[in-house]
Amino acid sequence: MELSAMKTTSILFSFSFFLFLLPVLPLASASVTAPETGASSGASLIFATLDRSHYEFDIFTLPTRRRPPSASMEIRITDGESVNFNGYFPSPSPALLSLLPDETLIQQETVTPPLHLIYITERNGTSSIYYDVVYGQDSGSMTKRSLLESSARVQVPLLSGADGRSGMTVNSMRDKPSLIGDYLVYVSTHEDPGVPRASWAAVYSTQVQTGLTRRLTPRGIADFSPAVSPSGNWTAVASYAERGWAGEVEELTTDIYIFLTRDGTHRVKVVEHGGWPSWVDDSTLYFHRRSEDGWISVEDGWISVYRAILQKAGPVSIESVTIQRVTPPNLHAFTPATSPNNHEFIAVATRRPGDEYRHVELFDLRKNKFIELTRLVSPASHHFNPFLSPDSTRVGYHSCRGEANGWRSPRxxxxxxxxxxxxxxxxxxxxxxxxxxxxxxxxxxxxxxxxxxxxxxxxxxxxxxxxxxxxxxxxxxxxxxxxxxxxxxxxxxxxxxxxxxxxxxxxxxxxxxxxxxxxxxxxxxxxxxxxxxxxxxxxxxxxxxxxxxxxxxxxxxxxxxxxxxxxxxxxxxxxxxxxxxxxxxxxxxxxxxxxxxxxxxxxxxxxxxxxxxxxxxxxxxxxxxxxxxxxxxxxxxxxxxxxxxxxxxxxxxxxxxxxxxxxxxxxxxxxxxxxxxxxxxxxxxxxxxxxxxxxxRMNNCMFRDCHWLNITTTNTKPKGLGISC
Missing domain, CATH: 2.120.10.30 (TolB, C-terminal domain)
Incomplete structure (x- = not known):
């Protein structure tokens, strides 16, 4: 995982120092807070969330180059507390390691190289971004299905939320983190746009040691699923910059924009209709969107992964970008994951005809074929939102396996x-x-x-x-x-x-x-x-x-x-x-x-x-x-x-x-x-x-995947497409 750590760290620190020289813009406090009901003793409110009490997620990882994968190769990284999802493997730069206790740094020199993970967790009743370092106790521990069987763990919350530094309310949503140097890039919903049915989701950058925060998304625009390029210079997002939300509850009609990570400037649309961007290098990114595939309209086709190639010289515009379809029809492939400068394969989530479960697969870009991973390990479980390590040797994802997998949280x-x-x-x-x-x-x-x-x-x-x-x-x-x-x-x-x-x-x-x-x-x-x-x-x-x-x-x-x-x-x-x-x-x-x-x-x-x-x-x-x-x-x-x-x-x-x-x-x-x-x-x-x-204590994992991804055969339209939830 650390093959190119020195080179990556150098790039990260150059970018981090450049960010440090920029002025930090103050954030307005969220305009929506908890209600005062007039009762001096306080008030309590309960509500339901569809299916949410019936599942919990943990983040798992498999090696990408040892095939075929087996259950013994899979490692559960997160600790079984609450819901853990949307992970990211950071390069362990000194700025990031400085957040850990001194004894952790000493321990790192004497044991198997640890796994570093940044992810979203809901263990405190709302979404937070955590940084975990998990150490194996011996050379064989990394082959165990759960690192908790023989490991030491250090957890660091990266956003404290209500401490006044970042301007975020404690109950705002945070999602899809990436780390560049000592700056965390992520989605937050803590600012009200003031317009009915306008998304509060926007992309922010926070210096993890000081909490100084900058909004990167322009006011009045909603950005989702940020991805930072390998150099750290660019961030790509799925955005409602022009259309606004029209009530979609399946695939969004977002476009993909890129902008400078340092301050959100030089924003330009590079893809019409696309979501979940992921960079390979600073001129190549992958994304998903629905394809036509011979059905009635583009809203009825397969969801496939595409590649966008940006011109390296001169100003970038949507007219100068080359779009290529990557994954074939007759199955859904979405939420692509890449690693820096790896043009050999990408990771995707799939829904195949006849399979009711979502699985993570690799797609060989040279041979144009899929390589199965999670179905061979756990065929009757859903696996969501893959992400690759910087050296491409590991793929991560979140999955729900129930009490048999060692959850520590009760229902x-x-x-x-x-x-x-x-x-x-x-x-x-x-x-x-x-x-x-x-x-x-x-x-x-x-x-x-x-x-x-x-x-x-x-x-x-x-x-x-x-x-x-x-x-x-x-x-x-x-x-x-x-x-x-x-x-x-x-x-x-x-x-x-x-x-x-x-x-x-x-x-x-x-x-x-x-x-x-x-x-x-x-x-x-x-x-x-x-x-x-x-x-x-x-x-x-x-x-x-x-x-x-x-x-x-x-x-x-x-x-x-x-x-x-x-x-x-x-x-x-x-x-x-x-x-x-x-x-x-x-x-x-x-x-x-x-x-x-x-x-x-x-x-x-x-x-x-x-x-x-x-x-x-x-x-x-x-x-x-x-x-x-x-x-x-x-x-x-x-x-x-x-x-x-x-x-x-x-x-x-x-x-x-x-x-x-x-x-x-x-x-x-x-x-x-x-x-x-x-x-x-x-x-x-x-x-x-x-x-x-x-x-x-009860067994969880009682939930369904998006019904509009259901497929009966390779020759028929996916069931439920075009039908509102």
Whole structure:
């Protein structure tokens, strides 16, 4: 791995010294922070993230030149804590090694050469960038499947986030790191562009020893997946510089730009339509994009890897760049990885016809053929986002293998997410549609299929309804009564879905369920009034999904009051604590478009007003009032997209985040920063201490790859392409 270390270090230090001479631009603090709800003791909010509680990743590595690979050759580098992904093998320059304790430097002289790794980890409830050095204890330790079996490890967080040096909030997302000299180049989402549905993702450079930070992405532009050239002079990104996000949840319509790493200047577009760039030398980079391949349009073809050759003399422009397709059709190949000046092979992730798993392969550039790696080691596991060592001898990737691989982290029932306010504790729950009982002693949530009730410490977990259901709400007056929607999700207006009441404390389960709607139509999202006498819910009984109010005891047989009326969808309703307002999501401004805004209305049908404008085509959903009634939490794609979707597991509606807003529409605040789908928030009636709550140890790795990569045969269109998540 260190064959060209001296040459590389010289280049790195020249570039590092040049950067040091440049002025450092101050960063504006993030304009979105944790909410103040008015409660002196603080507030707590829980939310769901699609599939996130069901997997954890570790970073593994295989040698590239020992073939065929075997399980004994694979090394797990990261430590089994939380989720570790998107790694990078740095050249171990003196500037980087100076971050390590003195005893580490001494130990390095007497043992097998260590593995150096920079990567993203979520062990503290939000994404952080870590630097690990892993030492084997003997010459044979590097052949063990897990270095943890006989190793010493040193971990150094490279970005502290909330210490005031970099200007980043503690809960911003960081991603895709590279190191050039002692400067870290990466993506962060800590600055609000101030435009609905505009991505917060931008590329920054931070001096790892001082924390001095410079924004490299121009204001008003979103950049993803940065890659630094071997000399360090240039950075390439996938960018929305011209188009902006149009709601894509599969392959992004980004272009590739390059700019000077030192300050972001001399920015120029070099590729139309491309993502995930990776340099071989300062005039050659690889990227992926969808190909046409004889189907209806470019949106329907294979995702393949391409090569862009930039002219070495004169100004670079998109007209002067030569584009060549590298990988063949009849399979997906994406997220290419290169190493400096290696024109022999690249590493790619693939999805092959008939294989439901994503694997890492090498592609021989001289023979134009694939060399399989991870399928031969672990055929029934997904492997994501390969990266190569500087000398091309190792390929890294992240994968989810479960407890058998030695994870040390338990599966979490409530995962604490760091915030910037001591008055707010924020948690991801292992479930969906959570709500607290009025006293806060229990949580009801959907656990497909069915409804589960559990204490906040994870104990006394019971399934109280076994059928298909979604949404939960506790009765504020009758102890132990939970309302839910029994039936299929995302169903048409005439599909039978019923509002039911569940007595979770009933001795006889056969008498614990009471149907409040019986008309055979789609009735869902019930929420009781604060006095427990009425329920607002959504129904498709008119042929359109509108809001109705019925009696808590008699249900629809006691008569209905129609709250809204129109050829659109009003849904996800929630009653304010003082009983004066009902919040709901609606597509009434563009029916059938999938674009939802938040509205408020009085229970008597008067005073309708819009609360949130989510932007053209946007989604704001799942509104819920805070206990003091002053703030509404909701989920939204207001912050657009934060990473290339293909680099993640599958999420049905990616990039929804949790926000709060005051009832007059002011003080919009973003609470979560990640590339997952967050939704269904719920306030707790009292403050919960900000610490993780674990289930008994359980096997994880229950997740799916992006469904739009599924392929049935080499002669048919991939299933799911062109279908929105």
């Amino acid at each position: 979490l029932f409530l995962e604490n997410i760091q915030t910037t306010s001591p008055k707010l504790s924020l948690f991801r729950i292992d479930g969906s549609f959570p709500t607290f009982s009025p006293s806060g002693d229990r949580i009801a949530h959907v656990n497909m299929p069915g409804v589960t009730v559990v204490k906040p410490d994870g104990s006394d977990r019971r399934k109280v309804f076994p059928g298909m259901a979604f949404s939960t709400a506790w009765d504020p007056v009758q102890p132990g009564i939970v309302y839910t929607s029994a039936g299929p999700t995302f169903a048409k207006e005439r599909t039978e879905v019923d509002v039911i009441a569940i007595n979770v404390d009933a001795d006889d389960p056969s008498t614990s369920i009471r149907k409040l709607t019986t008309n055979g139509q789609n009735n869902a999202f019930p929420w009781p009034s604060p006095d427990g006498k009425r329920i607002v819910f959504r129904s498709g009984r008119s042929g359109h999904k509108n809001l109705y109010i019925m009696d808590t005891e008699k249900g629809e047989s006691g008569g209905l009051f129609r709250l809204t009326d129109g050829p659109w969808t009003d849904t996800m309703c929630n009653w304010s604590p003082d009983g004066e307002l009902i919040a709901f999501a609606s597509d009434r401004e563009n029916p059938g478009s999938g674009s939802f805004e938040l509205f408020l209305i009085h229970p008597n049908g008067t005073g309708m007003r819009k609360l949130i404008q989510s932007g053209s085509g946007g989604r704001t959903n799942h509104p819920i009032f805070s206990p003091d009634g002053q703030t509404i939490a909701f989920t939204s794609d207001y912050g657009a997209i934060s990473a290339e979707p293909i680099s993640n597991p599958h999420h049905y509606q990616p990039y929804g985040e949790i926000f709060t807003v005051k009832l007059d529409g002011s003080d919009l605040r973003r609470l979560t920063h990640n590339s997952f789908e967050d939704g269904t928030p719920a306030w707790a009636p009292k403050f919960i201490s900000p610490r993780d709550v674990a289930w008994p």
